[in-house]
Amino acid sequence: MKKIEAIIKPFKLDEVKDALHEIGLQGLTVLEAKGFGRQKGHTELYRGAEYVVDFLPKVKIEVVCSDDVAERAIEAIQAAARTGRIGDGKIFVSDVQEVIRIRTGERGEDAV
Numbered sequence: 001m002k003k004i005e006a007i008i009k010p011f012k013l014d015e016v017k018d019a020l021h022e023i024g025l026q027g028l029t030v031l032e033a034k035g036f037g038r039q040k041g042h043t044e045l046y047r048g049a050e051y052v053v054d055f056l057p058k059v060k061i062e063v064v065c066s067d068d069v070a071e072r073a074i075e076a077i078q079a080a081a082r083t084g085r086i087g088d089g090k091i092f093v094s095d096v097q098e099v100i101r102i103r104t105g106e107r108g109e110d111a112v
Contacts, residue, residue, distance in 0.1 A: 019080035
């Protein structure tokens with residue numbers, strides 16, 4: 001099993017969610033996040049005073065899926081989240097050793 005974590009622009013969340021739903025993934029976790037990458041924030045003007053916005057609003061999506069679906073999920077996230085501009089985000093993929101459904105005690109892919 002794989003855990004896919006994607007950090008994307010907030011306005012792309014619905015498109016990514018719909019893309020994952022289309023390939024058959026049912027569950028995902030969404031967290032509001034702030035951060036920066038290469039763009040290192042930007043400066044803004046407020047009432048004549050310039051200030052630096054270091055941390056930009058982002059959304060972090062987490063999905064756990066079977067190995068055979070992982071590549072399709074990555075491609076779906078990448079296609080739906082891409083704007084072509086700096087700050088589109090990152091996708092991290094890691095192995096999951098065990099999943100346990102708390103309610104039933106199911107383990108492995110049955111618990112996903």
